[in-house]
Amino acid sequence: MSSFSREIRSFLVVSQSDSIRAAAERLNISAPALSRQLQLLERSYDTKLLVRSAGGVALTAEGAALRDEALRWMAADAAFSKRLQQAGKKTDLRLRLGVMEGLVGTLIPRLTTRLEALYGDVELDLAVGTTGDIIAHAEALELDMIVAFNMPRLSRLVVVETQEYHLGAVFAPSLPLQGDGPLALATALKYPLCLPSSALSMHTRLLAEILSERINPRVRISSNSISALLTFLRQGAGLGFLTWPDVCADVEAGTLCFRPLANRRLTETLSISICRGNNLGDTTGVVVREISETLASLGR
The missing domain is CATH 3.40.190.10 (Periplasmic binding protein-like II)
Structure with a gap:
């Protein structure tokens, strides 16, 4: 549903057309009906917006100003609607993540910011330690994902990305x-x-x-x-x-x-691994992407 009046929307079509008739055809209404809409708009603003001639139709200075302002309104309205839709799609996320101690101060703050932009409230349950410590948490089914150096190949883990x-x-x-x-x-x-x-x-x-x-x-x-x-x-x-x-x-x-x-x-080989039987469901791919892009943002 548009937030703008029928008259404003019709006026913008006219401003992009060669004539009232051509604009009416684009709007699928009669030319007299379109003319009545334009007259109503001119009365509303108490100013002349269009100049009609045998050669077609042209905007007055006031009409050009209204066109530019209306386009800005519509762009702002579309952006606001998109933000509302994205906000409506946000869901809380709980991520049980095994991570090396050295990555806590660099990866985690940036990753949290990215995930909160997608899911709203995010709860990170971090298991921090050496590779051996993290593997123990994974074997106890306490993790969804792992970001760690030099991870061994284990049946419970699926390594999805590595970086040296x-x-x-x-x-x-x-x-x-x-x-x-x-x-x-x-x-x-x-x-x-x-x-x-x-x-x-x-x-x-x-x-x-x-x-x-x-x-x-x-x-x-x-x-x-x-x-x-x-x-x-x-x-x-x-x-x-x-x-x-x-x-x-x-x-x-x-x-x-x-x-x-x-x-x-x-x-050192840094791996992003998914733990089999994790609780992430359909969000798994998104979280992997966000971790990967966050690591890339660190540089080097």
């Missing part, structure tokens, strides 16, 4: 290592290190690369908590090795710096 991220050197701006280019691992190892413990999947491969440099590093702290490592790194306690999603919020805030490692193939 390089490990990079992470450090406070106070360390004299700032720059855009890759950083040699040997240079990074001159500083005290804040390293992931063996509980984290990156530990073994990272340690092998460090040992290949034949340098005895100074380890300031090792932890299975990305948050703990980030806390020490922000304080300038040393240098660490993490992925871009782990640190992008800190880099954007200026509290940490990130440089890729030169000539290294140290990568």
Whole structure:
């Protein structure tokens, strides 16, 4: 149903036609009936809107102003109607999501904003921990989806998307290592290190690369908590090795710096997985898309 009068709608058709007769044919009414509508509109605004001649019909200055204003009204009305329709389609969403600790501060706030725009009230039930911790939650049927690094292939999980991220050197701006280019691992190892413990999947491969440099590093702290490592790194306690999603919020805030490692193939594979028997139903594909696009928005 249109929010605008029949006369306004007819006037807009006339403004886009060569003659009253042509406009009447488009409106499927008689020319005299259309003329009466236009006369009623002119009386309503107490001004001349059209000039009729043997050559057709033309808008007066007032008619052109009304046409432009009416088009703006109709565009605003259409946009408002669309917003109402979208609001009417919103439904609450509860998402049980397993996620690595390093992604909580970067992925989750942005994902929540996107999901709330689609579904209104969103309840996120987060299971945060290492890959092993998250798998345990999935085996207990406590999760709908998982976003985690280096997930194994399990019968209860369907991996729908993967993305590789390089490990990079992470450090406070106070360390004299700032720059855009890759950083040699040997240079990074001159500083005290804040390293992931063996509980984290990156530990073994990272340690092998460090040992290949034949340098005895100074380890300031090792932890299975990305948050703990980030806390020490922000304080300038040393240098660490993490992925871009782990640190992008800190880099954007200026509290940490990130440089890729030169000539290294140290990568972490981030997976989006669906848990079989999840409670999402028809919303599964939409949630996967929103997670994927949110990760893409992080960059690198």
